Amino acid sequence: MTAAGWPEEESDDPPAIDGRWRGLLVRTRRRLAAVAEAEGERWVLWLPVAFGAGVSLYFDLRQEPAWWIGAAALAGCAGLLLAVRRWFALAGLVLTLLTAAAGFLVAQAHTARMAAPILTRSIAGATVTGRVMAVERRPGATRITLREPTVSRLPPERTPAALRIRLSDRHPAPAPGSVVRLRATLLPPQAPAEPGAFDFQRRAWFMGLGATGFATGAAEQVEAAPVTGWSMVTIAFERARGAIAERVAAAIGDPVEASVTTALLNGEEFGIPESTLDDFRNSGLAHLLSISGLHVGIAAGILFYVVRAMLAAVPYIALRWPIKKIAALFGILSALAYTMLVGAPLPTVRSVLMTGMVMGAIMLDRHPLSMRLVAFAGLVTIAMDPEGMLGPSFQMSFAAVVSLIAAFERGSRRLAEWRRDAGWVLRGLFYVGGILLTSVVATLATLPFSLFHFQQIAFYGVLSNLIAIPITSFWVMPWSLIAYALLPFGFEAPAVIAMNWGDRAVIWTAEFFGRLPWASLTVPAMPGEGFAALVLGGLWLCVWTRRWRWVGVLPILAGLASPMLAARPDVLVSGDGTVMAVRTPDGRLSASGKGGGRLTETWRERDGERTAAEPWPAAGGWSEGERSLSCDALGCLYRVRGKTVALPRLPDALDEDCGTADVVLTAAVARGCRAEWVVDRWTLRHEGAHTLTVTTDGVRLETVRGLRGDRPWTGGR
Known part of the structure; x- marks a missing residue:
């Protein structure tokens, strides 16, 4: 009440503030609605992303879902879509969920379709018989793939469908196509070197490989039934690849x-x-060696x-036949034949699909x-090989194509206007500029995937x-087509030699740039969260056409920074406990011995280090700051950050270590050990490789099994 007895007037400030916020929200909502409507034709592009997200969700699970989960999710989303079909925005959201459920179901069905026995323990001195379906010629050895093998020490129901053996x-x-018998040592597909590393076991499952190994003698050919069905085509192309390798070796003296x-x-x-491969990787030319969209x-x-x-040179045909559409049909057939000849790797399949659709679009005007x-x-590519979506070939291939088309969409009209009245000199400059722009865009687009999979920047x-x-486009590939045409007649040598002149220039380019100072930079392994942010940010930037696409730059920057923020482990232990490594004061890894081979190399690469520290000493050690080894x-x-890790x-x-150490890591059996954390033979056998990180909050142990769980391809670990 006021002094005069009148009631106090209520303040108008809160309603005014509330009204301003309400107005801001209304304007923001209208603005977003207008942008969403303007991007109406682009929303459909997110359906493949949703499909891939469903595939990723399936592979991220720690346990294999029940067989009916995917179908039930798909049916539920389909029913919900029918129920909300009158509400456009809500129907779009449900359609996205439906597509993700379809991806989940396709991945689940693909896993079930590829089910086959896998080896869970090594077998020495087994007699193996099988049909040779692939021959990989390597320096110093040959690797063959045997299908439908028989193994002397395995019953038929436990025999893998395919084996890969080194000769x-x-x-x-x-x-x-021949059936051979040989003595070999067989090994299970190798588990990841550390949690989060490349999972060859999963890749082998979807390749149909149930075991790897090496032969202890020569392969003896045996009589067998003739090949029938699709296998005949596969073997015919495999033989053609072998014949090409022999013809090239006969025509070109230099083995590289x-x-x-x-x-x-x-x-x-x-x-x-390997040295040549390193040059191509460090120079950024490795994509030229793998048959992909470019080729x-x-x-x-x-x-x-x-x-x-x-066809245009013949007036009768040019005036009466649709020569452009006929030429497009030949383009499709050549792409199919080329793909079969190079073994149909996933990037090539994607390229054939796109090439076929490009030529089909030409045929349909x-x-x-x-x-x-x-x-x-x-x-289509994800549906054909869901697990392949997780690999670098698929990801880098699509990243380059998506980014290039996005750049083409942004600048094609302006470039066409500039080029319309340009002379031949300016057109030449446009071509050089186009190659430069293409290289910049493709390099930037594939950079995140190179960081995630290879920890490297060229x-x-x-x-x-x-x-x-340009050398590849205008010299190497034309001569390769001429060589293909001459191969059946045995006259391919001049074309192969001419093609090699261009290859020699490409090799020189790779060697020159690959060996320059700072040719490449290695970085620590990128965490999965950072990679997901990068992918989503890149898609947001490429899919949309309005200004809001620039929001995608923020998650891209966050993803690029994530490797520098992620802490690498202090101790790493192999799956069998025979190889261990600890982090030195300078941040590098010191391994328990000179062995380890590819395992310790993988650890070093995921650390972003080019060189490893000296191995553990037989006696003595070092001490600096909060880290020491004796x-x-x-x-x-x-010892690290006040914790003691015993590595007997x-x-x-064990008796002494178990009583004094905080952590005991051993390849032996450590029953009754009193340490707070104990990792012994049985733990390693069940959990796989371990990493140990000491933080201010204590000790964090991570395992391969803990990260990927129990899935069909883990071999029962």
């Missing part, structure tokens, strides 16, 4: 140049020396223009390049591609 180069390689030429002709990269597109494009020119074309190709990729791509004949003690070499050290 010494001292013995002749068997011919594709011959191996690169062979890779471009038949898709076999196995014969290329398929060039091959189909060359044949399209050649056939069209030949439609625009050949669009984001919807890529979206459809992605949907700094001179743009410059090296500016030189190598070793004697019985084992080592590693012999079981005799």
